[in-house]
Amino acid sequence: xxxxxxxxxxxxxxxxxxxxxxxxxxxxxxxxxxxxxxxxxxxxxxxxxxxxxxxxxxxxxxxxxxxxxxxxxxxxxxxxxxxxxxxxxxxxxxxxxxxxxxxxxxxxxxxxxxxxxxxxxxxxxxxxxxxxxxxxxxxxxxxxxxxxxxxxxxxxxxxxxxxxxxxxxxxxxxxxxxxxxxxxxxxxxxxxxxxxxxxxxxxxxxxxxxxxxxx
Numbered sequence: 001x002x003x004x005x006x007x008x009x010x011x012x013x014x015x016x017x018x019x020x021x022x023x024x025x026x027x028x029x030x031x032x033x034x035x036x037x038x039x040x041x042x043x044x045x046x047x048x049x050x051x052x053x054x055x056x057x058x059x060x061x062x063x064x065x066x067x068x069x070x071x072x073x074x075x076x077x078x079x080x081x082x083x084x085x086x087x088x089x090x091x092x093x094x095x096x097x098x099x100x101x102x103x104x105x106x107x108x109x110x111x112x113x114x115x116x117x118x119x120x121x122x123x124x125x126x127x128x129x130x131x132x133x134x135x136x137x138x139x140x141x142x143x144x145x146x147x148x149x150x151x152x153x154x155x156x157x158x159x160x161x162x163x164x165x166x167x168x169x170x171x172x173x174x175x176x177x178x179x180x181x182x183x184x185x186x187x188x189x190x191x192x193x194x195x196x197x198x199x200x201x202x203x204x205x206x207x208x209x210x211x212x213x214x215x
Contacts, residue, residue, distance in 0.1 A: 001029070002038055002050035003146075003181065003188045005158060005174055006105035006120040007138035010165055013107040013120040015039055015195040016174050017048045018188045020143070024052070029144060031187035039195045041202060043067035044108060045118075046195040050141045051102035055085050059104075071108070071130055078104065079128055100125055103141045107197035118197050136162050143187050150184055167196060175207060 005016040019035035039048040040060040047063050049056045058081045068074045082099050089095045104123035109116060110132070120133040133139055138158050142151050154177040161173040171194060181188045196203040 001101075001103070001141055001143050002048075003143060003178070004038075004048055004050060004103065004105055004141040005138055006048075006107075006122060006133060006140075007158070007162055007170060008118075008120045008133040008135045009162060009167070009170070010135050011118075012167065012196055012198040013045075013118045013133075014138075014167065014170060014197075015046050015048050015105060015107060015120065016171075017193050018178065019191050019193065020187050020189040022143075022187070031143075035189055035191060037193055039193050039204070040064050041195070041204060044069055045106055045197050046202065046204075047104065047106040048195075049102060049104045052098050055081065055098060055102055058084070074106070074108075075123075075128055075130070078123060082125075105139070105141070106130075107195065109199070116199060118199060138162060146181060146184075146186050150181065150186070154180065171207075 002020065003018040005014070007014040017038040019037060021032045021034050021036050022029040023032050039046055040063060042063045044067060047060060059078055062077045062081070066077065068077060085099070086095045102125070105120065107118060107120050110119050121130040122133065122139055124131050140151065140155060157177055158170065158173045161169045174192065178188055178190060178192060182190065191206055193206045194204065
């Protein structure tokens with residue numbers, strides 16, 4: 001699975017995703033070393049996910065082309081493509097397993113208490129709903145090989161920096177976390193794609209290692 005960070009801050013939301021891809025055979029996944037961008041930009045935010053490409057790409061394409069504006073529209077797209085995936089595979093038990101493993105994360109504008117803001121959110125397949133991520137917190141997706149203790153280290157490092165409300169500090173913490181996981185021999189690519197969503201801008205850039213950024 002992809003290493004993904006979805007974070008909410010006071011004035012913006014951040015998505016970060018590495019580019020490693022995996023081949024799945026007999027229930028086991030193996031890193032391929034073939035990089036792929038995994039964050040898709042829409043008119044109203046960004047979306048990314050980890051899971052089976054056959055399930056992910058149709059949703060991303062419909063978000064990019066259809067530009068859903070409401071949460072209801074977004075959920076209907078995800079639900080429709082999940083049903084199409086089930087139908088293609090004859091409603092076998094494996095399709096339900098893959099849908100449950102899929103981890104959708106996105107950014108979107110919201111009005112909270114009469115004030116416009118930007119949040120990160122995650123899709124919850126059990127309720128077919130979006131769970132908003134509170135400002136100052138982040139949620140993560142890790143490759144299967146990452147241990148619980150390693151996940152805890154990364155989670156604590158990034159969540160601690162979010163309190164500083166400094167995008168640059170958060171990005172540096174994500175980079176440092178990637179280097180930590182690579183040092184542990186985990187299948188994470190050094191090149192990370194970032195998406196920053198503010199009330200006035202949808203920005204994208206990537207880094208191929210510590211200190212290296214391109215727009």
